[in-house]
Amino acid sequence: MDVTNRTVFIAGATSGIGLELARRFAAAGSSVIVGGRRAGLLDRLAAEGFGTVAIDVTDQDSVDRARDAVLRSHPGLDTIVTMSGVMIPEDLRDPKHFDAAWQTIDTNLLGTIRVIDAFTPHLIGRGTGTVITVSSGIGFLPFPIMPTYAASKAGVHAYTEALRAQLDGTGVEVAELVPPAVATTPEQARLNPRALDLTEFATEVMDLLQADPTPHEILVKGVLMHRWAERDGTYADLVAQRSQALATLPGRQ
Structure with missing residues (x-):
């Protein structure tokens, strides 16, 4: 895809990967x-020259208001990125985890669906455009301390595959960004030395997005071990390694 002349709406881009990609798209033109x-962060980004809109992807009315505002100010909108997400550890031995599970599914999976549904008629009406969903390497290689996060991202992957099939022939392309662990703050880099540097990750993503045709899955090198673990026969060992983090849950020490 040509990233130099797009009109892009990124839901959930006030920080982290979303914000870095927003800046990369803007820098490309x-x-x-x-x-x-977060109103304060939106105000700062507006001062940088971004268009901004308040949106809570767990609230259908908020999503609809955001869509209406975006299309009023940018009727040529042609690219949607569904970046909103939460990561919450859960102890499945404690039924109280269900609140975290619900919040995770409501944000990561249902929030993705709400945003896509809001803008799909516009993109189909244009006869061209791009939807970019954001799943995770954890959707293919679970991190057992965050079980519903893994399930939600596996759901985003499956939904993206179905969306691509259903939009075939409309002119709207569908791509799935599959991040591995990315250090979006110095603290995250300290806690997870294996996490990818945010700048390097974003550079690789933008390079992949510019391929023609746009890949169905945007896979940086650092996520390949997750994506292909079952194929490569490393799945069981890697899940066992990642299960060691369960010892950090309260009551498990």
């Missing part, structure tokens, strides 16, 4: 609208 819940 695209117009970018950032959606998020």
